[in-house]
Amino acid sequence: MNQKSHPKGLYLLFVTEMWERFSYYGMRAIFVLFMVKALLMDKAQASAIYGNYTGLVYLTPLIGGYIADRYWGNRRSIILGGLLMAAGQFLMFLSGWMHDGALSTAMLLMYAGLVALIIGNGLFKPNISSMVGQLYPKGDKRVDSAFTLFYMGINAGALIAPLICGTLGDTGNPRDFKWGFLAAGIGMLISLIVFATLKNRYLVTPEGRAIGLPPQRHHDSGTPVRHAPLTRIEIERLAVILIVSAFVIFFWSAFEQAGASLTFFAEEQTQRQMLGFTVPASYFQSINPVAIVLFAPVFAWIWTRLGQKGMEPSSPLKMALGLLCLAIGYLVIAFGVTGLAPGVKVSMMWLCSLYLLHTFGELCLSPIGLSLVVKLSPVRFTSLMMGIWFLSNAAANKFAGMLSALYPDPGRPAPLLLGMPIRDLHDFFMLFVISAGLASLLLFLLSRRLSRMMHGLH
Numbered sequence: 001m002n003q004k005s006h007p008k009g010l011y012l013l014f015v016t017e018m019w020e021r022f023s024y025y026g027m028r029a030i031f032v033l034f035m036v037k038a039l040l041m042d043k044a045q046a047s048a049i050y051g052n053y054t055g056l057v058y059l060t061p062l063i064g065g066y067i068a069d070r071y072w073g074n075r076r077s078i079i080l081g082g083l084l085m086a087a088g089q090f091l092m093f094l095s096g097w098m099h100d101g102a103l104s105t106a107m108l109l110m111y112a113g114l115v116a117l118i119i120g121n122g123l124f125k126p127n128i129s130s131m132v133g134q135l136y137p138k139g140d141k142r143v144d145s146a147f148t149l150f151y152m153g154i155n156a157g158a159l160i161a162p163l164i165c166g167t168l169g170d171t172g173n174p175r176d177f178k179w180g181f182l183a184a185g186i187g188m189l190i191s192l193i194v195f196a197t198l199k200n201r202y203l204v205t206p207e208g209r210a211i212g213l214p215p216q217r218h219h220d221s222g223t224p225v226r227h228a229p230l231t232r233i234e235i236e237r238l239a240v241i242l243i244v245s246a247f248v249i250f251f252w253s254a255f256e257q258a259g260a261s262l263t264f265f266a267e268e269q270t271q272r273q274m275l276g277f278t279v280p281a282s283y284f285q286s287i288n289p290v291a292i293v294l295f296a297p298v299f300a301w302i303w304t305r306l307g308q309k310g311m312e313p314s315s316p317l318k319m320a321l322g323l324l325c326l327a328i329g330y331l332v333i334a335f336g337v338t339g340l341a342p343g344v345k346v347s348m349m350w351l352c353s354l355y356l357l358h359t360f361g362e363l364c365l366s367p368i369g370l371s372l373v374v375k376l377s378p379v380r381f382t383s384l385m386m387g388i389w390f391l392s393n394a395a396a397n398k399f400a401g402m403l404s405a406l407y408p409d410p411g412r413p414a415p416l417l418l419g420m421p422i423r424d425l426h427d428f429f430m431l432f433v434i435s436a437g438l439a440s441l442l443l444f445l446l447s448r449r450l451s452r453m454m455h456g457l458h
Contacts, residue, residue, distance in 0.1 A: 014153035019191035021157030026165030051401010059394035060122025065387030074212030084120030089185030096178025133374030159289035166282030252396030260404035322365030323440035329357030
């Protein structure tokens with residue numbers, strides 16, 4: 001195989017992940033609106049459920065990664081996870097179908113759907129990501145670019161999801177949310193069918209050995225093969241993963257406001273008229289993936305050029321830059337809403353600018369982090385460490401829901417954070433400027449030490 005090209009298995013994983021992300025982001029684009037408009041919840045309750053759901057979605061990969069590494073292998077875990085996620089989306093469809101006739105039943109169906117989605121994602125997410133690295137020999141320099149391509153697959157799905165599911169579900173009529181959930185369920189089935197049909201043909205090593213199978217066991221004892229203890233270098237590399245995972249909590253807790261408080265802001269205080277058409281609030285969640293697809297090649301080119309000149313930043317330093325971009329994005333919109341009265345709408349360019357800056361931050365942090373986990377993890381721990389990486393996302397998404405509940409609402413008293421009132425949108429957005437900015441500074445100061453702990457795997 002040409003070492004400059006990528007194995008065909010990468011493109012199979014690309015398509016599989018693209019349709020799974022279509023399913024996830026399609027549902028997410030309309031979820032809080034469904035709870036508020038169809039299930040008649042207030043924003044604080046909807047934000048809490050959103051945070052619990054998205055947090056658990058990223059918590060269960062820790063368990064799913066362990067199960068795959070220890071018992072089932074990647075392939076079985078992905079298929080079972082995909083089936084559960086498809087079932088979850090169809091339960092959400094039934095919830096939307098019944099909301100105006102049997103509200104209590106609709107609520108139960110929603111919770112059942114969320115449980116299926118959470119468990120299914122736990123089995124699917126860490127294993128699809130860890131299989132990318134297994135396609136390449138240890139130390140192969142194509143891994144970073146492979147994750148960039150894989151990440152574009154994630155965002156291709158995230159791009160079309162709000163447009164399709166938002167168009168079908170976010171119409172202003174609560175009865176239509178069910179069609180958005182139905183589209184998300186169909187997307188998950190497409191992902192599952194593509195993977196199940198083509199996995200045996202394309203998911204192989206350069207030598208032709210199948211990847212993602214259950215771990216080998218001793219015939220006499222039935223227990224997995226034991227491995228040598230971790231070396232000091234391996235322990236230090238694993239420590240780097242744990243340390244940077246703690247920092248990305250600050251990133252994702254602010255970034256994931258896209259599905260909660262920023263959706264409320266788009267719905268209520270953003271001027272959405274364009275050429276006689278009212279842009280659905282859910283559409284704004286497509287700005288980020290559009291920008292990812294446009295700018296991912298640019299960032300890949302920048303890192304390559306800097307690498308050729310011996311100036312490429314280390315992975316921890318890139319991630320510090322990502323946090324800085326995130327903080328600047330919130331600083332921009334905090335300026336745009338200064339003195340803004342409730343009910344007054346601002347230009348959509350403020351929200352678009354925020355999402356663009358957040359995209360630059362994401363490109364500095366997320367694909368770099370995924371690649372870092374694969375490069376620094378011993379092979380026998382890759383899926384487990386990927387689960388730990390997503391554990392930071394779990395905490396971040398839980399915090400995202402808690403912070404979204406602080407979104408100022410004229411209909412209730414000013415929410416308090418550490419005893420301080422959040423009086424208006426400017427105060428709310430400055431929370432993320434401060435938290436992400438301080439995290440960026442601290443990671444920048446630690447980046448040189450973390451680079452030494454990586455022992456050459458930058």
